[in-house]
Amino acid sequence: RCRPVTSDLCEEPVRIQGALVCKRGCDSLQSLKKLCVCLTDRNVATPRDYYFALAHAVRDHLVGRWIRTQQHYYEKDPKRIYYLSLEFYMGRTLQNTMVNLGLQNACDEAIYQLGLDLEELEEIEEDAGLGNGGLGRLAACFLDSMATLGLAAYGYGIRYEFGIFNQKIVDGWQVEEADDWLRYGNPWEKARPEYMLPVHFYGRVDHTPEGVKWIDTQVVLAMPYDTPVPGYKNNTVNTMRLWSAKAPNDFNLQEFNVGDYIEAVLDRNLAENISRVLYPNDNFFEGKELRLKQEYFVVAATLQDIIRRFKSSKFGCRDPVRTCFETFPDKVAIQLNDTHPALAIPELMRILVDVEKVDWDKAWEITKRTCAYTNHTVLPEALERWPVSMFEKLLPRHLDIIYALNQRHLDVRHVAALYPGDIDRLRRMSVIEEGDCKRINMAHLCVIGSHAVNGVARIHSDIVKNSVFKDFRDLEPEKFQNKTNGITPRRWLLLCNPGLADVIAEKIGEGFITDLSQLKKLLNFVNNETFIRDVAKVKQENKLKFSAYLEEQYKVKINPSSMFDVQVKRIHEYKRQLLNCLHAITLYNRIRSDPSKSFVPRTIMIGGKAAPGYHMAKMIIKLITSIGEVVNSDPYVGDRLKVIFLENYRVSLAEKAIPAADLSQQISTAGTEASGTGNMKFMLNGALTIGTMDGANVEMAEEAGEENLFIFGMRVEDVEALDRRGYNAQEYYDRLPELRQAIDQISSGFFSPRDPGCFRDIVNMLMYHDRFKVFADYEAYIKCQGQVDQLFVVRAPGTWEGHTSLQTSKLPSISTLLTSGLWALA
Numbered sequence: 143r144c145r146p147v148t149s150d151l152c153e154e155p156v157r158i159q160g161a162l163v164c165k166r167g168c169d170s171l172q173s174l175k176k177l178c179v180c181l182t183d184r185n186v187a188t189p190r191d192y193y194f195a196l197a198h199a200v201r202d203h204l205v206g207r208w209i210r211t212q213q214h215y216y217e218k219d220p221k222r223i224y225y226l227s228l229e230f231y232m233g234r235t236l237q238n239t240m241v242n243l244g245l246q247n248a249c250d251e252a253i254y255q256l257g258l259d260l261e262e263l264e265e266i267e268e269d270a271g272l273g274n275g276g277l278g279r280l281a282a283c284f285l286d287s288m289a290t291l292g293l294a295a296y297g298y299g300i301r302y303e304f305g306i307f308n309q310k311i312v313d314g315w316q317v318e319e320a321d322d323w324l325r326y327g328n329p330w331e332k333a334r335p336e337y338m339l340p341v342h343f344y345g346r347v348d349h350t351p352e353g354v355k356w357i358d359t360q361v362v363l364a365m366p367y368d369t370p371v372p373g374y375k376n377n378t379v380n381t382m383r384l385w386s387a388k389a390p391n392d393f394n395l396q397e398f399n400v401g402d403y404i405e406a407v408l409d410r411n412l413a414e415n416i417s418r419v420l421y422p423n424d425n426f427f428e429g430k431e432l433r434l435k436q437e438y439f440v441v442a443a444t445l446q447d448i449i450r451r452f453k454s455s456k457f458g459c460r461d462p463v464r465t466c467f468e469t470f471p472d473k474v475a476i477q478l479n480d481t482h483p484a485l486a487i488p489e490l491m492r493i494l495v496d497v498e499k500v501d502w503d504k505a506w507e508i509t510k511r512t513c514a515y516t517n518h519t520v521l522p523e524a525l526e527r528w529p530v531s532m533f534e535k536l537l538p539r540h541l542d543i544i545y546a547l548n549q550r551h552l553d554v555r556h557v558a559a560l561y562p563g564d565i566d567r568l569r570r571m572s573v574i575e576e577g578d579c580k581r582i583n584m585a586h587l588c589v590i591g592s593h594a595v596n597g598v599a600r601i602h603s604d605i606v607k608n609s610v611f612k613d614f615r616d617l618e619p620e621k622f623q624n625k626t627n628g629i630t631p632r633r634w635l636l637l638c639n640p641g642l643a644d645v646i647a648e649k650i651g652e653g654f655i656t657d658l659s660q661l662k663k664l665l666n667f668v669n670n671e672t673f674i675r676d677v678a679k680v681k682q683e684n685k686l687k688f689s690a691y692l693e694e695q696y697k698v699k700i701n702p703s704s705m706f707d708v709q710v711k712r713i714h715e716y717k718r719q720l721l722n723c724l725h726a727i728t729l730y731n732r733i734r735s736d737p738s739k740s741f742v743p744r745t746i747m748i749g750g751k752a753a754p755g756y757h758m759a760k761m762i763i764k765l766i767t768s769i770g771e772v773v774n775s776d777p778y779v780g781d782r783l784k785v786i787f788l789e790n791y792r793v794s795l796a797e798k799a800i801p802a803a804d805l806s807q808q809i810s811t812a813g814t815e816a817s818g819t820g821n822m823k824f825m826l827n828g829a830l831t832i833g834t835m836d837g838a839n840v841e842m843a844e845e846a847g848e849e850n851l852f853i854f855g856m857r858v859e860d861v862e863a864l865d866r867r868g869y870n871a872q873e874y875y876d877r878l879p880e881l882r883q884a885i886d887q888i889s890s891g892f893f894s895p896r897d898p899g900c901f902r903d904i905v906n907m908l909m910y911h912d913r914f915k916v917f918a919d920y921e922a923y924i925k926c927q928g929q930v931d932q933l934f935v936v937r938a939p940g941t942w943e944g945h946t947s948l949q950t951s952k953l954p955s956i957s958t959l960l961t962s963g964l965w966a967l968a
């Protein structure tokens with residue numbers, strides 16, 4: 143039994159910094175053939191052994207490029223972009239690396255010669271689930287795109303030992319399982335103990351003649367693990383550096399546990415559980431001390447690293463002259479994606495003022511010019527408001543700095559000067575919220591500490607600018623911008639839907655892979671029957687493949703010519719999975735009331751994780767599975783309707799489900815989804831969208847033409863008007879018989895015969911305190927779904943009738959492809 147070591151497979155291994163690496167990239171087939179020789183003993187090698195062997199062979203091709211890229215950055219010393227995020231939702235790496243390095247065919251071939259199946263090996267890799275949903279996935283997509291653009295970019299985050307939990311459905315309920323993703327080792331990371339850095343917590347502030355000192359602190363070490371981020375076929379390999387917490391070797395040994403060596407070693411966990419687990423909340427602030435520690439941990443370690451790199455850079459400032467920090471903002475950009483890394487602002491101030499002895503005003507200017515802030519959600523419950531008392535204990539020096547910053551921000555030279563006597567405005571704009579429990583408003587801290595503030599879709603940027611940050615906009619209007627989110631076409635088309643990518647490349651070449659606006663060239667083929675048939679054929683193949691997967695997973699018979707109607711995203715009231723449920727029930731009732739009527743067959747698939755502490759979201763999952771249980775086993779229904787809950791939705795499942803979808807559901811209440819990126823992934827894979835005018839859907843509708851999407855329901859203005867009038871769910875319940883029937887069924891236990899009161903909380907919420915106004919859009923939604931049915935006629939299985947007459951049809955799925963380039967990332 144042999145273990146292929148990376149360097150063994152090299153033509154010319156050389157020793158760099160103690161590690162053997164390839165001098166020249168070695169030919170993949172050749173290294174894989176050596177692998178064949180290696181792995182001849184078939185009786186002992188497990189599929190996992192093959193996966194690791196392949197991963198190592200592929201990784202070999204990264205190493206040389208990685209070193210060269212980093213050396214190139216050192217020589218050229220370009221401006222560095224630092225993307226700080228508490229989440230990087232990377233998913234799997236093997237296939238992405240093969241795609242970006244152009245190795246896929248060679249590997250496929252070699253693996254085939256071994257009598258193995260590449261896809262099977264790929265399935266062995268665990269997802270790197272270091273994120274909750276959209277925000278973490280966006281960070282991962284940005285890394286891919288920045289590497290493809292050849293930008294000197296770094297992702298900085300935490301190497302959680304446990305990522306987002308694995309979701310199991312037991313008896314219809316969500317059950318969480320720890321995600322022990324590192325159990326078998328991670329071939330894609332490289333530990334760098336030599337770059338370990340100290341991070342301080344607790345202690346007290348000492349004002350000395352030489353300046354302010356933060357002393358008597360507890361130290362936790364931050365150990366970096368580097369993961370290569372290859373660009374698409376451009377020889378660039380950037381770095382994602384994730385920090386892992388380590389206790390110092392003298393941890394708790396001197397002071398507390400004199401003589402109790404065993405206790406002291408066991409207590410190392412106290413320090414090391416900082417990087418133990420990802421908080422599984424999406425769009426929700428839970429003020430836990432451990433979370434604050436995580437946030438400071440990543441910021442403190444990263445800033446030390448950034449400053450070290452700045453100081454040792456070729457054209458930077460090597461000598462410790464104070465003024466050299468003037469050029470810092472020209473060399474360093476720190477993007478605060480959401481407020482999670484907001485502590486970068488007071489931390490940079492602390493380093494500049496206390497450690498580097500830069501004077502306060504200069505330091506503030508440098509900080510502002512370096513930082514920029516992205517706001518990712520409008521939901522007030524997501525806003526980070528840390529109790530001052532927690533800061534007092536954990537980060538006393540930072541609290542001082544925040545007070546001082548706030549003082550200067552509000553004082554007579556600034557806000558107070560512009561609005562004399564406007565006490566209310568001062569209160570609204572303060573970083574410190576007064577009240578029983580004084581709190582620090584991290585969004586306000588970010589706004590005053592950044593030179594640019596952006597939302598993630600045009601509609602969202604407008605809301606950010608004109609509602610909560612209105613006062614700040616009045617003060618500095620030029621600061622507010624918008625940057626609509628995007629997705630990487632490598633993972634979300636080339637990797638997950640190679641059939642479609644091939645069909646497109648055949649017509650317009652491969653340029654679209656790095657420049658999606660070239661999809662416009664497909665306009666020449668909208669009437670080309672072969673092209674239309676090829677696109678439909680690929681969709682049908684994807685559907686068959688996904689059906690087989692579902693049948694194996696859930697033991698349900700899927701009708702592959704039914705419409706695949708998919709809503710996959712985190713479970714949230716604002717995303718309105720409940721509206722989808724009401725539609726499913728309505729369809730079910732219609733079939734039951736007239737089984738002989740013709741009916742467009744649908745397979746409704748809903749998937750997503752609920753935050754473990756989010757009761758309503760967990761009830762929603764139970765409702766979906768309960769509806770499925772009734773519908774899927776009803777003989778009247780047969781294969782005309784199925785309701786499937788897709789268990790454990792994650793990046794690798796998205797890669798299977800999205801290419802198979804006919805219909806993409808993006809139905810949040812207008813004004814609540816900041817952008818959404820799931821919507822873009824579906825569109826790029828040729829699914830049609832049913833959605834509200836919310837988030838990036840607005841821009842999608844604008845580019846594709848509203849007639850090419852199924853847009854329904856209230857606009858933001860309508861929601862606001864309804865709020866002013868007062869939303870009364872009862873009104874809709876009384877007026878709409880099908881809605882009433884569905885609600886009555888849910889509340890009477892029709893879907894939960896063993897526990898009739900099971901869904902009491904859901905019905906109560908919908909009827910009496912629904913912040914997201916599900917009933918108000920029910921009628922428009924059902925009607926719009928009717929239009930979807932009309933278009934989806936089962937002529938050739940699984941094709942949209944519209945395909946054959948693109949000019950006259952309202953909804954050619956190809957036209958959604960054509961325009962999807964406009965907001966996708968480079």
Ligand SMILES: *Cc1c(COP(=O)(O)O)cnc(C)c1O
Nearest residue numbers: 275276711792793796818819820
């Ligand atoms: C893209 C993606 C999301 C974000 O989906 P939205 O529909 O924008 O909320 C969440 N989870 C995973 C695994 C994703 O790939």
Ligand SMILES: *[C@@H]1O[C@H](CO)[C@@H](O)[C@H](O)[C@H]1NC(C)=O
Nearest residue numbers: 408409411412413415431432
């Ligand atoms: C960290 O780990 C220790 C020891 O295992 C445990 O007792 C403690 O509760 C943990 N702390 C937090 C904040 O989770």
Ligand SMILES: *[C@@H]1O[C@H](CO)[C@@H](O)[C@H](O)[C@H]1NC(C)=O
Nearest residue numbers: 517520524525585605606610
């Ligand atoms: C983003 O800005 C909005 C204001 O539009 C605010 O309500 C929200 O809390 C901010 N989000 C975060 C995470 O700070």
Ligand SMILES: *[C@@H]1O[C@H](CO)[C@@H](O)[C@H](O)[C@H]1NC(C)=O
Nearest residue numbers: 600603604607622623624625
């Ligand atoms: C949004 O961004 C575009 C360019 O990216 C700009 O033209 C437009 O004015 C911006 N709108 C808002 C509301 O910021």
Ligand SMILES: *[C@@H]1O[C@H](CO)[C@@H](O)[C@H](O)[C@H]1NC(C)=O
Nearest residue numbers: 648649667669670671672673
């Ligand atoms: C479709 O396009 C191909 C070239 O890509 C061409 O050979 C064929 O004739 C076209 N068919 C029609 C009907 O235009």
Ligand SMILES: CC(=O)N[C@H]1CO[C@H](CO)[C@@H](O)[C@@H]1O
Nearest residue numbers: 290291292373375376377378
């Ligand atoms: C090293 C290299 O080839 N880098 C290129 C990667 O691709 C980007 C954009 O296509 C180029 O700008 C880089 O020069």
Ligand SMILES: CC(=O)N[C@H]1CO[C@H](CO)[C@@H](O)[C@@H]1O
Nearest residue numbers: 223225477479516596598625
């Ligand atoms: C959504 C968003 O605004 N993301 C930003 C995150 O940081 C990168 C790198 O600095 C910016 O380019 C993005 O615009």
